[in-house]
Amino acid sequence: MERRTTDRLLRARAQAIGGGVREESAAAVLDRVFAVQAQDLPAAELGLRVRAHGLTAPAVRRATDTERTAVRGWFMRGTLHLVPAADVRWLLALFGPVHLALAARRLRELELDDAVCARSERIITEAIAAEGPLTRAQLTDRLTTIGVPPKGQAAFHLIRRAALAGLICHGPQRGGDATFVLLDDWLPAAGPPSFTGAAAERELARRYRLAHGPSDAEDFAHWSGLRTTAARRAWAAVPDTPADPRDEPAGPDVRLLPAYDDYLVAYRNRDLSVPAEHARRVWPGGGQIRPTVLVDGLAVGTWSGGRRGTPVTVDLFPATATATATATATGEVAEGIARESADVERFSDASHKRST
Numbered sequence: 001m002e003r004r005t006t007d008r009l010l011r012a013r014a015q016a017i018g019g020g021v022r023e024e025s026a027a028a029v030l031d032r033v034f035a036v037q038a039q040d041l042p043a044a045e046l047g048l049r050v051r052a053h054g055l056t057a058p059a060v061r062r063a064t065d066t067e068r069t070a071v072r073g074w075f076m077r078g079t080l081h082l083v084p085a086a087d088v089r090w091l092l093a094l095f096g097p098v099h100l101a102l103a104a105r106r107l108r109e110l111e112l113d114d115a116v117c118a119r120s121e122r123i124i125t126e127a128i129a130a131e132g133p134l135t136r137a138q139l140t141d142r143l144t145t146i147g148v149p150p151k152g153q154a155a156f157h158l159i160r161r162a163a164l165a166g167l168i169c170h171g172p173q174r175g176g177d178a179t180f181v182l183l184d185d186w187l188p189a190a191g192p193p194s195f196t197g198a199a200a201e202r203e204l205a206r207r208y209r210l211a212h213g214p215s216d217a218e219d220f221a222h223w224s225g226l227r228t229t230a231a232r233r234a235w236a237a238v239p240d241t242p243a244d245p246r247d248e249p250a251g252p253d254v255r256l257l258p259a260y261d262d263y264l265v266a267y268r269n270r271d272l273s274v275p276a277e278h279a280r281r282v283w284p285g286g287g288q289i290r291p292t293v294l295v296d297g298l299a300v301g302t303w304s305g306g307r308r309g310t311p312v313t314v315d316l317f318p319a320t321a322t323a324t325a326t327a328t329a330t331g332e333v334a335e336g337i338a339r340e341s342a343d344v345e346r347f348s349d350a351s352h353k354r355s356t
Helices: 002-013 028-031 040-050 057-068 087-109 114-131 137-145 154-164 197-212 217-224 228-237 276-282 331-355
Strands: 071-074 080-084 168-174 177-182 254-256 292-293 300-306 314-316
Touching: 002 114, 002 228, 002 276, 028 040, 028 071, 028 080, 028 087, 028 197, 040 057, 040 217, 040 331, 057 080, 071 087, 071 137, 071 168, 080 087, 087 154, 114 154, 114 168, 114 177, 137 154, 137 177, 154 168, 154 177, 197 217, 197 228, 217 228, 254 331, 276 300, 292 331
Parallel strands: none
Antiparallel strands: 071 080, 168 177, 254 292, 292 300, 300 314
């Protein structure tokens, strides 16, 4: 039990969600953790908040929309992530061909042949070049001119295909909607990708070790989506990273983790962070991963609300043998939950005001 507790605390510290660790900016968070899962963009923004001191929603939007230090795209496992802008091109070189090949079958099912795909690339890039950042709905409207259905998944898969091919990427938000821009305009290339081939796989393994240790090759394969043989090879080629030597804070470290957070999906086994008897409360099915209350890296409940002026509501798990004394509604934990709830509401209120 002591070893499991130590490993959990080290993971929480590596992810800047435990041990008193918080970074000073959105860019610093991504420099530390490398990627924040971002299929739900408001949740991704809260994933930056929970890892930083007093981060504001406008500061996050500046990072993504103005400073361009953080970019959203389809990388590990073909899932949307926020990553440092400096890593976008080598990640696309590593994952783009893989996910394009995997998407080919779906394109055929949608009756989108090579000719339609080629024409869609021209339509998308020419429209953005002429008009500037365009939303998915606007690009879908342009694609209807070549016979792409206005409803359904066809337009989405053609837009995603252009992004995986390195032609476009996510740009600034407009009225709460994501837009797409030309990759070469948004992030001008300063040369070839920093890492290619096996070197890119090794760099990915190195960054994963730094942000997710203690972990193993199977965890890395699960998180990255690389073939198991490639993941194991890259893992073996990268030395382990030393633990952060800082002392633990005196009291419990309480964090309100957003939905779909990387801390809950980046490992093959979830039992270290979520007691097995409460797993269904966090993963209720249908691909959902609920926002979670953490104490020193251990899930002790779920939470909801905090958006559009709604208060945060916390639902703590019943105390069990696996829920230690620090993972119960003690006075210190209750105070931590209150502080985090207020901070979520502060952050989300500012985010809502900015998008309206």
